[in-house]
Amino acid sequence: MLALLFNLATAFSIALTGDRGIIAGNMAAHFWQILFNWKFILAMVLAVASRLLFMLINNQLLKIPSLAQNSTTITVFLTASSYIFIVLVNFLILNEHLTLQQIIGSVVVIAGIFIIMI
Structure with missing residues (x-):
């Protein structure tokens, strides 16, 4: 659940700052x-919330003896997986x-996360 909240906070934070009305023209x-x-x-x-959620996820993993040694890496x-959420939110908002390349990349990321976590 915390990872899902992290993904959503990160994706919406990036989409909001990717708004063309904000980044177009001379930003300075x-x-x-x-x-x-x-x-x-x-x-x-949302960016601050995602950092706090990262810390909460890491804290939860730290409490699991078999994962404690590598809790930050596992986090x-x-x-x-937020990369997938970012691509989807950018598409929607x-x-x-x-592109086909982005879709394939997202599948590779999901597969990689799955392989690492098993």
């Missing part, structure tokens, strides 16, 4: 406008198109 000239944009603020809140592998 519009620094203050961007800094106080509601999408940017929400994205930063990284568990949260790597930013109307970015999925």
Whole structure:
């Protein structure tokens, strides 16, 4: 459940900061406008939430004796599935198109996570 929340927080944070209205044009000239944009603020809140969720996942793994030695590495592998969520959210929110290469890459990531976790 924590990994799912991490994935969603990360994906929506990235999608919000990928909004073309925020990143188009001269970002340096519009620094203050961007800094106080509601999408940017929400994205930063979600980014902090994803870091906290990463720590919570790591903490839970640390409590399992057989995983404690490598809890941070395992947490990284568990949260790597966020790449798939990012691609899907960018498709849904930013109307970015999925290529065959992205679809295959997502399948490879899922397979890799599965192999590592068994």
